[in-house]
Amino acid sequence: MLFNSFDFAVFFPIFFVLYWVVHKKLTLRNVFLLLSSYVFYAWWDWRFLFLIIFSSVVDFVVGGQIERAKTKSAKRTLLIVSLVTNLGLLAYFKYANFFIDSFINSFNFLGGSLDSFALNIILPVGISFYTFQTLSYTIDIYRGRLKPVKEWLPFFTFVAFFPQLVAGPIERASHLLPQFYKKYDFDYDRVKSGLLLALFGLFKKMVIADRVAILVNQVYNNPGDYSGHELIIATVFFAFQIYCDFSGYSDIAIGISRTLGFDLMKNFKSPYFSRSITEFWRRWHISLSTWFRDYVYIPLGGSRKGNYRTYANLFIVFLVSGLWHGAAITFIIWGAVHGVFIVVEKILKETSWTQAGTVAKFSKSYVGQLFWMLFTFVIVCFAWIFFRANSFADSLSVVLNSFQFKTISKKSLFGMGLEAPEFKAALVFIALLLLFEAFHNKFGALRIFNKQFILLRWAFYIIAIFVIIIFGMYGDAAPKEFIYFQF
């Protein structure tokens, strides 16, 4: 079930009312939450529900067994069982074809002769997200940072909690799991702020992401037909498409959870205001980057084993992050680009000339901050080319043709799939979004909004809803699914 679908518009109000009817009895509430989450997931494909249940059973049992195991090696064996099961499922469903393809290509490259073939595998929606979430449970128990839960119901509900089941935020068991043991009373202000956040998420998804997607899809599906500013515009639009799409989903997920009394972690903090790639990753997909930090980077040694090892660890983390996003060479290159820049930044940060003198002074000035912001945005956009391109050859074509400048004309601007009013609307909405984020970061928009006169607040609600109704992309022609569903 998609958050931006008619089905969800019917499902959620019914669910919401019933949830607050049963909320006082904890077990009943969790049963209701679990069943609703299973219905939500089964709406897409009920067969893959068994994968979630299987994953839940394995990690629940393994988590308990790790706690009971007397020896370190037994604990480690149990952890390996969990890792093999979860990552095995992920590898099979997500990477089997990629590995087969890579093997055949390498074999043929070395002089062999194998026909290419692909397994007919459907990628279960959200498998990358709930796999990482359940892994965090067993790994934390193994590390002694978390006690296993004794009751299966809260754990199963934690794994399947529908607002964040299919596209995150990837929650840690230590943060979300205890919330299934708490009772929540209906809090009008929390519900209101949750609904407003969800509305903001819908705006980002339906008004911006799905609008610019039309242009991005047209250009990136036919990259050879475009050059110069057309490719640059498509790439910049993609930067906003993926941001609004994914952060929109996260906002809806966090907002909905908030209406139910739950707190999910923040997943985005205005990433395009970052002044370095390092900062970008502190603001982009925070739940994933911190997961990689805690469960990949630190176990690899983090920054404890000298500079070179640190650089290598950072680079490895970003390569793995690229692979997590998709089983294709383009995603690995995307991760590598970020990895390279992170390492370069780390090296530069340790050099004296960036820390003092003119460079440091410039970096601290408004102009300098703006410069680094734009510089970071350019690098991020460059990396997005590999992320979005349909193939490695396409990504190279986009990179090379972007430098073939040609005259900017109305025909070329409005001939990429968005007519002039749609194109201008996209620019206006992106500008509004950036202005809002800048304002919100500085002053706290919700706090100021809540102080306004009731008529003004209601006028805002109605206008916001109508902006989504009229300018939102839905119906037959609109892109529907969230991009991160495929990861």
Added chain:
Amino acid sequence: MVKLAAKVLVLIGFIVLALNFLGIYFIEPSLVEKKLDYLDNESPLDVAFFGSSHAHSSYDPRVIEAELGLNSLNFGFHAQRFEITQLIATHVLEKKQPKLAIIDIYKNSFLGFSDSITLGLNLKTIDNLPASLNKVTLLASTLKAEEVPFLIWPTLRNHAKWKNLYDYDANRRVYKFHGQENFKGFQSQNNCFNRGVWNTFVAKYKNRNLKREYKDLTKEEKALIENLISVFSNKNIPILFVNAPSYVNDYDSSSRRYTMSIKNYLSARGYPFLDFNKIKDSIGLNKTHYRDPNHLNGKGAYIVTKYLSEYIKRNYKWNFNTDNRIDEKSNRYIHFENELQNVLYLKEFNPYENEVLQGIVKVGIYQLEDDLYELIFETKKDSIDTLKIKLSYLIKDEELSYLAFDKMNIINDKVRYFDILTQCNLYRYEEKNYLVFPFQHTLPGINDLQLEVGDKLDTELFVISSDSLKK
């Protein structure tokens, strides 16, 4: 929780209101809106026609007025299905109480919304009807639940057309009437179909099974008829079912079967059914009376409506007073002959001019509505092989800017319209021949009308100056 529920309900209320209010901007301009506007006219409604394009092409209220002195409106809309007829009828009866409802019924009336084009045409119709429980119930029972909000509110369905808010068409509600007959819901063209169209039509049905296999109407089909009947019977309005002439009925066995089943069912229910397909030859219809094999042209509609008027006169014992014609201002024939107020220009030619102009006796401009005019030629000859008439007029700059989306031919800032008038356009009314050419524009925007009569080698030009038009 109660506070939230109350606020959400109020918010939903506002949104529903706003959806209804904004709907008008998301409806494509069409004749539907204009037809329904006739209901706001103060004059009483005597006869109401319902049905599909068969209905709006076949029954001309002008003739009903002239022959019976009754005011009538034609609520025929493209591809109208009985579910939609029921909605329109309910809406009409909320505003008017006609003496007689005439419902055109044939095979397609029962076909539902089997394809997106049919659904689109029917939605275009009901978009113009106010949101009501009837509408919601009907749509919910006929279509998928998730489609209903989109179908009730054009704002949702056509939201992506927000750009059109800036367009002239959306704001000025332009209808394209050039060369099209239009009068109180009656819509047709004055052309005849050519041999190519006929051959294609025949080829389409060539391999169809023509055996006459009778099948009773299904339970659902009967229910559709009964639901419609109940709308009228609840208000004691008599119904006359009719079946407009069409060559499809001759070539498609399924259409014939339906006609037979409909006739039997209505007969059993005691409702009259006038099947024009059975009598079309005897009342003088031939291929020149059709604009395509499935629809009559204006000339054909004149014959059919005249017969229908006689039928009504015979079967309904009302007091018909043709001397006191209800809305004679709108009747082109009466008006033209008597040079009444709506004839803005009238010129009678002398015998010499008459010869030069290939038999044209009189020419006039008749104003049908604020921005709808008809050029009417009275001709001497019974038959005209081909009379080429070019109409062009200059429009003012500010008017020109509104025509960006118009299909009219604009050459050197002059809107030109070209048409060939043939026998198809020739009407006989009270022993006189008329050629009618409808055109649309706001008259203050027109500077000079030019008429060129004849072909390139032998063209006579005369100009109707805007000064000479009656104000």
